Amino acid sequence: MTYQPYRPSKIYIEKRILNHPVTQRILAKLPTLSPIIFNDLSKFIMENSSIHQNNVPNNKPLVLAYQKGEFLKRCPGTQNYICCGYQILNLVNNCEINCSYCILQGYFNSPFIIVYGNIEDMFVELEEKISRQPDKIFRIGTGELADSLSTDHFTQYSSQLVSFFADKQNAIIELKTKSTLIENFVNLNHKGRTVVAWSLNTPKIISTEESSAPTLEERLAAAEKCQHAGFKLAFHFDPMIYYDSWEQDYHFVVQKIFEKIKPKNIIWISLGALRYPPHLDQIIRQNHPDSKIVYGELFPGKDGKLRYFKPIRIKMFGKMNQWIKQLAPDVFVYLCMESSEVWHKSFSWTPKSSIGLKRLMDKLI
Amino acid sequence: MNKSKEMKIHLDQIDVNDRSYIFTFELPLSQLINSIKNIGILHSPILEQKNNGTFRIVSGLKRILALRHLKIDQISSQVYYSTSQEPTLELFLLNFYENIGTRHLNEIEKSMVLYKLIELFHVSEDRVISEFLPLLELGSNEVVLSRYLKLVKLEDNIKIAIVEDFISIDNAVALLERSQIERRTIFNLFHQLKSGKNRQKELLRLLQELSEINAQSIDQILQNNEIQDVLANNKITLPQKAERIKEVLMKMRYPLFTKIEKDFQNLKKDLKLPPNIILRPPPFFEGDKYTIEFSFKNQSEFKKFTGILSSIADQNCLAKLESLA
Numbered sequence: 001m002t003y004q005p006y007r008p009s010k011i012y013i014e015k016r017i018l019n020h021p022v023t024q025r026i027l028a029k030l031p032t033l034s035p036i037i038f039n040d041l042s043k044f045i046m047e048n049s050s051i052h053q054n055n056v057p058n059n060k061p062l063v064l065a066y067q068k069g070e071f072l073k074r075c076p077g078t079q080n081y082i083c084c085g086y087q088i089l090n091l092v093n094n095c096e097i098n099c100s101y102c103i104l105q106g107y108f109n110s111p112f113i114i115v116y117g118n119i120e121d122m123f124v125e126l127e128e129k130i131s132r133q134p135d136k137i138f139r140i141g142t143g144e145l146a147d148s149l150s151t152d153h154f155t156q157y158s159s160q161l162v163s164f165f166a167d168k169q170n171a172i173i174e175l176k177t178k179s180t181l182i183e184n185f186v187n188l189n190h191k192g193r194t195v196v197a198w199s200l201n202t203p204k205i206i207s208t209e210e211s212s213a214p215t216l217e218e219r220l221a222a223a224e225k226c227q228h229a230g231f232k233l234a235f236h237f238d239p240m241i242y243y244d245s246w247e248q249d250y251h252f253v254v255q256k257i258f259e260k261i262k263p264k265n266i267i268w269i270s271l272g273a274l275r276y277p278p279h280l281d282q283i284i285r286q287n288h289p290d291s292k293i294v295y296g297e298l299f300p301g302k303d304g305k306l307r308y309f310k311p312i313r314i315k316m317f318g319k320m321n322q323w324i325k326q327l328a329p330d331v332f333v334y335l336c337m338e339s340s341e342v343w344h345k346s347f348s349w350t351p352k353s354s355i356g357l358k359r360l361m362d363k364l365i
Numbered sequence: 366m367n368k369s370k371e372m373k374i375h376l377d378q379i380d381v382n383d384r385s386y387i388f389t390f391e392l393p394l395s396q397l398i399n400s401i402k403n404i405g406i407l408h409s410p411i412l413e414q415k416n417n418g419t420f421r422i423v424s425g426l427k428r429i430l431a432l433r434h435l436k437i438d439q440i441s442s443q444v445y446y447s448t449s450q451e452p453t454l455e456l457f458l459l460n461f462y463e464n465i466g467t468r469h470l471n472e473i474e475k476s477m478v479l480y481k482l483i484e485l486f487h488v489s490e491d492r493v494i495s496e497f498l499p500l501l502e503l504g505s506n507e508v509v510l511s512r513y514l515k516l517v518k519l520e521d522n523i524k525i526a527i528v529e530d531f532i533s534i535d536n537a538v539a540l541l542e543r544s545q546i547e548r549r550t551i552f553n554l555f556h557q558l559k560s561g562k563n564r565q566k567e568l569l570r571l572l573q574e575l576s577e578i579n580a581q582s583i584d585q586i587l588q589n590n591e592i593q594d595v596l597a598n599n600k601i602t603l604p605q606k607a608e609r610i611k612e613v614l615m616k617m618r619y620p621l622f623t624k625i626e627k628d629f630q631n632l633k634k635d636l637k638l639p640p641n642i643i644l645r646p647p648p649f650f651e652g653d654k655y656t657i658e659f660s661f662k663n664q665s666e667f668k669k670f671t672g673i674l675s676s677i678a679d680q681n682c683l684a685k686l687e688s689l690a
Contacts, residue, residue, distance in 0.1 A: 295578045297619050299649035309622050310650055311690050341653040 003180060003214035005153050006096045008062035008113065009055060012036050012044065016066045022117040022155070023064050029154035030062075041065045045110050052111040057098035058212055060113050062151075067116035071125050075144060080302035081337045082351060085358030086139055089126075089173070091116055091157055092146035097178060100209040100288035101239050104145065106280040113146075115155055123164055130171045137362035138168075143176025143197070150179045158185040166191040172365055174234060178213040180222040186229045195267055196226045197234035200257070202249035205241050209291060216253060224260045233265050238272030238336055240316050242296055242308055247319060254323040263328030267364055271317050272336035274298070275307040302339070310342065317346035332364055374412060374442045376433055380419045385452035385485060386460045387426050388470075388477035391528060397431045406432075411443045411459065416450050424460040454486040465500060472534060473524045475501045476516035483514070515541050523552055531555075533562045539569055547583040554587065557596070558607045568607070571614040578618070589613065625650060625690050632689070635682040642670055650690035 011033040017023050018037060027035060038044040041063070052061055071090050077083030093114040095104055116122070130138055142148040142161070152158045158175060162185040165173040174195040175185075182196070198219045201209070206216055214222075223233055235257060240250065274293060276284070284294050298306040307313065321333050334357060335343055343350035351357040410425025422429060423445065432440055445456060461478060464470060470478065482488040482497060490510065498505045503513065515538050516527065523540065526532040532540075532555065540548045551572065555565050575586050586592075595601075595609045616623045633644055642659040657674065661667040677683055 292577065295574055297622050299622065299651065301649075301651050307651075309619070309625075309690075311621060311625065339652070 003218060004058060004212070005179065005181060006113070006150055007059055008033065009059040010036065010052075010061040012038055012048075012061060012063045012112070014041055014044070014063070014065045015039050017064055017117040020117045022119055025156065026062075026064060026115070026117075026154050033062075041114075045112065049110050049112075055111055057096050060094070060096045060111055063112045063114045064117050065114055066118050067121065071116070071122040072129055072140065075141075077354070078303040078305065078337045081339055082335070082343065082357055083337060083354045084139070084334065084361055085354060086141055086144075088144045089122070089140050089142045090145060091119070091122065091142050092151055092155070094145070095147050095150065097147060097150060097210065097213050099178075099213065100284055100291040101241075101274060101276065101293055103276055103280065105283050105287060106277060107145070113151060115151060119157065119160060123160075126164070126171075130168055134170055136170060137365050138171035139174065139361060139365065140165075140171060141174040141176055141197075143174065143199075147177050147179060148175040148197075149177040149181045152179075152181045152184055156184050158182075159188060161185075162188045162190050162194045165193040168193055170365075172232075176234075176236065178210065178219065180214050180218050182222050182226060186225055186231075190229075190231060192230070192232060195232045195234050196223070197236055198223055199236045199238065200253055201237070201241070202246070202253055204243070204245070204249055209241065209288075209293060216256065220256060220260050227261055227265050231265075232267040233261060234268050234270070235266065236270045236272070236336075237320065238270055239274040240271060240320070241274055241293055242312050242316060243292070246316065250316075250320060251323050254320065254327065258327040263331050266328065266331045268332045268334060268361065269324060270334050270336050271320050272338075273308045273313045273316060275301065275305045275337070277305050281306065303337075313338070314342055314345045317342065321347050332360070334361065369411070369443045369445045371409065371441060372444050373439050374420055374444065376429065376438050376440060378418070378420055379412065379429055380415070380421055381426070381429060381433075383415075383421045384426070385421060385481075386413075386423045386457050388461075388464075388474050388481060389426055390471060390473040390477065390524060394427060394431050394434060397427055398434055401428070401431050401435060406440065409441050409443050411445070411456075411463075413445045413447050413452070413456055415447060420444065421447075421452065423456045424463055452485065454482075454488065457481065457486055470501065471528045472513075473516060473528055475503065476513040479510060479513050480517045512538055520545070520548065523548065526552070532565060536562060536565050536569055539573070542573070543583065550583050550587065558610070559603050560607045564607050564611070567611055568614065571611065571618050575614065575617055586614075586617075589617070622649070629686075629689055632682045632685055636677050636680065638677075639670075639673065641666075642673065646686075646689075653687075655686055 008030065011027070011030060013023060013035045015037050027033075044063070055061065067090070073088050073090060075083065075086040075088050094108045094110065094112060095102065096113055149158060161173050161175070165171060166189060172193050172195055174197050176197040176199060178199050185194070200216065200219065203216050206213060227233060237250070237253075240246075274296060278300070281294055284291060297309040297312060299309055301307040317335060317338075324331060324333055333347070335346065340350045340352055351360055406428055408425070410428050411423040412420040413423050414420055420442075425442075429440065447453065478501065479493060479497065482493050483490060490507070494505055494507060494510055498509060503509050512534060516524070516534065518541060519527075519537055523532065523537055527534060527537055532552075540551060543551065551569060554568070558564075560568065572583050572586060575581065576583055579586070591613045592610055595606050595613065598606065601609070629646055636644065638644060641661070642657065645656040645658070647654055659670045661670055
């Protein structure tokens with residue numbers, strides 16, 4: 001199935017943001033929708049969530065809102081495992097791609113895609129935080145609570161972000177996506193401060209668990225275009241799913257990457273195995289009855305999340321690292337939310353702590 | 366509501382198959398028959414006369430069945446006259462309020478009440494949730510309503526098991542996800558093992574998941590030789606059988622984990638630790654730290670156990686723990 005970018009069925013706008021240029025820009029891109037105005041975001045979500053519960057994911061209603069809190073936050077990571085010290089830029093909340101394993105199903109109890117419109121406040125906050133600590137490296141991403149680019153065809157936020165970060169000496173922005181919507185920024189002067197990252201999986205997992213997302217070929221074709229435009233690239237194999245032909249299939253994906261992408265253009269590759277909080281188990285079974293991912297050998301980890309049994313993770317990470325290093329010995333490969341023991345048993349080395357990993361990754365900037 | 370009239374009705378005129386107003390489940394008549402023999406009928410049944418002249422039971426089904434058993438052919442009844450052929454909500458509620466005022470409805474009867482209110486008398490779900498669920502002492506929400514409505518679809522033997530508190534409502538609802546044949550197979554297994562509700566839940570979940578993973582029917586899974594051997598083994602108790610079947614299913618569901626757990630048990634055995642010294646792996650082997658725990662009465666016992674621990678420190682099998690998982 002060809003990738004169909006997100007098309008909201010309705011648009012709701014918080015009154016405070018109604019006359020904002022971003023709102024007008026988005027409305028111009030969605031001319032068939034009549035905006036419905038509301039006063040308060042949390043009250044609106046509470047009162048309207050139930051009527052939209054059965055919306056088709058790719059037509060989730062869009063909400064344009066005013067971000068009252070901070071845009072930039074530390075990635076919460078997970079307790080008792082090594083994390084990379086990432087920072088999250090909270091511009092869009094929720095995702096329409098509807099992957100079976102998606103943590104957002106249990107995280108946002110709302111059927112809306114929320115886009116914050118007061119982007120000028122975000123840039124003021126970023127400027128202040130980044131310039132206040134010139135010796136600190138900021139690795140910032142917009143792809144934790146949303147797909148970084150899947151709403152970009154009408155928000156056009158990517159172009160503003162790429163331009164803003166182009167002049168930053170101690171910060172980079174990582175646009176993490178499964179989409180192919182790169183048109184708004186691919187021709188901009190990024191000065192090497194934007195990393196464009198694709199979340200990848202095997203063709204089998206893409207077709208069964210990420211069925212509304214672009215295919216592997218489409219994602220790699222978009223990555224290749226960004227490579228030509230001189231962007232740094234990253235790939236995230238997260239979540240890796242364990243199934244009968246996983247070895248052959250993930251090896252195939254690694255080979256496919258390096259058929260199109262030169263190792264020197266890849267800043268990092270991350271690996272993470274399927275994991276989710278226990279309450280998501282029932283949500284996955286309910287929302288994705290055909291998915292088999294819940295039938296893995298999953299057990300509670302030290303953070304309480306269900307994870308593959310440790311020897312399975314070690315085997316998957318070890319093999320992936322080996323395949324990547326065979327083709328790209330210098331590419332930095334890291335594990336997302338894993339213990340020092342798993343690092344060591346998979347890679348024969350460990351950053352020992354979250355601080356250790358952050359230091360290593362900061363050096364790549 | 367139309368006015369009613371007390372009159373003698375011949376039992377042949379009562380249509381006992383029309384149970385539109387009835388939600389009684391379980392009909393133990395023997396005690397009622399004895400009571401009627403000794404003191405007669407204290408409360409008249411309530412009937413509704415239909416257009417065709419026969420009578421529909423509003424309340425008193427058991428009394429009428431008992432009288433038929435006793436070959437009594439007439440009964441004094443309170444009779445309502447219906448203007449329509451269809452049963453009415455008013456008379457259903459008459460029976461409902463009479464029952465909840467005098468006795469506790471079992472879970473199947475509650476499900477019948479809810480089902481009839483919605484399907485037969487077309488009461489809105491919102492009204493059922495806000496008005497009738499609390500009267501039935503149930504949580505006032507959609508999830509509860511949906512669970513109880515499903516119970517109506519169960520076979521009578523499973524309904525009886527719910528009433529007898531042998532099977533939980535959750536397990537019964539989960540059984541409804543399987544085919545009728547598989548429901549029977551699983552239910553027979555529970556009966557054969559006389560397993561408690563928690564054990565039933567564990568077994569049911571394992572069977573369901575294995576069925577999904579291996580695309581096998583529950584029957585096919587239970588044909589496994591090890592399971593059949595356990596079921597045929599007359600030297601072990603029923604709880605032991607249930608435990609062993611669970612172990613076999615766990616081995617099928619979590620093959621790598623059960624293998625490593627078995628390897629750990631074998632290593633522990635090789636260490637020949639006394640029962641007072643307990644060696645534990647990290648939960649689910651997730652961490653890399655093992656725990657040794659021992660209890661002692663006095664200094665000499667303490668010395669003895671620390672001596673044992675010192676003596677195993679250099680053993681190979683202890684080193685093997687590191688690479689176990």
